[in-house]
Amino acid sequence: MTVPKDTSTPSSLRLVLTLAIAGLVSGVAIIGIYESTLPTITANKARELREAVFKVLPGVSQMQALVYRDGQLVAVEKPDKDEPVVYGGYDEQAEFVGYAMPAAGPGFQDTIGILYGYQPGKKIVVGMEVLESRETPGLGDKIYKDAAFVGGFSALSVVPEIVAVKKGTKSQPNEIDAITGATISSKAVVRIINETHANWSAQLSAPGSEPQLEAKEKTGTEAEQ
Amino acid sequence: MKKNQSQEEFIKGVWRDNPVFVQVLGMCPMLAVTNSAVNAIAMGMATFFVLVGSSFLVSTFRHVIPKQVRISCFIIIIATFVTIADYTLLALVPAVHKELGAFIPLIVANCLILGRQEAFASKHPTKLAVLDAMGMASGFLLALLSLGAIREILGDGALFGVKLFGENFEPWVIMILPPGGFLTLGVILLFFNWFKFKKDEFLEDVAAAERSEG
DSSP states (O other): OOOOOOOOOOHHHHHHHHHHHHHHHHHHHHHHHHHHHHHHHHHHHHHHHHHHHHSSSOOOOOEEEEETTTEEEEESSOTTTTTEEEEEOOTOOOEEEEEEEEEEEEEEESSEEEEEETTTTEEEEEEEEEEEEEEOOTTTTTTHHHHHHHHHHGSSEESSOOEEOOOOOOOOOTEEEEEOOHHHHHHHHHHHHHHHHHHHTTTOTTTOOOOOOGGGGTTGGGGGO | HHHHHHHHHHHHHHHTTTTTTTOOOOOOHHHTTTSSSSHHHHHHHHHHHHHHHHHHHHHHTTTSSSSSGHHHHHHHHHHHHHHHHHHHHHHHHHHHHHHHHHGGGGGGGOOHHHHHHHTTTSSSHHHHHHHHHHHHHHHHHHHHHHHHHHHHHHHHEEEEEESOOOOTTOOOOOGGGGHHHHHHHHHHHHHHHHHHHHHHHHHHHHHHHHHOOO
């Protein structure tokens, strides 16, 4: 209706060729941009993860990925795809500090992905960071914007399990104040931590026998990338 | 004449034929990602890049692309630019990319872009096509930005993340939720229609006055 100036029908071959060439050029362009941005993207992701681990585990300056294989936790350079992984956090002297546990579960709108720091010796959660969330802006997003709620995870006992209570009524070490107006989201965070803790508690090494920091990681967890 | 036409092609997209406020195109990103000014700008820039790039290529190859497969070719071209924009944003500004989420790949389906290829770029020389695309994309960016700024100021009490009001400001949360997008857009469209109505009225008055004088 618009373009045609010549009314003759081009041959099918020409049509096929045009689309094939367009597809080919497009494919090459996409591969080019994918290859050239991939290193930056993976580096960004690794950096984000490392920053999150350091944030949820105060005092940690080195980390390594740990997976549960053959009945014990072992350090790996790169976990297999879809293999559950936790991160061991170590201080300057390579002493074990705690685990950073990735966890995810349904929130109010979509999956909430979090990372929390856990000290098995004291059985307490020492930090929580929301990595992924589509909770309602202004309400549910307080699970990571409300400093009081996030701060509530700095010394939270997991025995017998974490309980979200009405704001201002926290009285036990395993209780945390839920956020007014974001009860579902804050309870979801607590439930996610409880479930992850229940799943992992048998698999984590006994306190005192955590996997050693492997020497090659000392330079700064380049292996993570 | 030549220069005027170029200017005209650029200006029309920004104001007279503004893709959002006048043509009411591209509503999906318009409503979805304008909950903050930064998101609006990122979306606007991505669309700008895709639209200008696609218009350039479509216009350059307009005699080579057979009309029977033109829409498929346009979509391939647009999709390629969108993928480039997607990966570039992911590499350079991961935080913004996370906020925009699925709406960057969805630029492919923005009817503003395909519309400009079909209506303009495939029929005009490259220079005009690029100017037209720049005008339209700037108009789109402007529209996104005004909506994003209004919604962020009212819904979060901030602009570009900088708090504007004191502690006592109670954010009008609904403005950054989806209904806020519809409300704001509705009010702006009302203004544009009112403006057009008044302008037509004014022009009629002028014409009537000229007739009575002459």
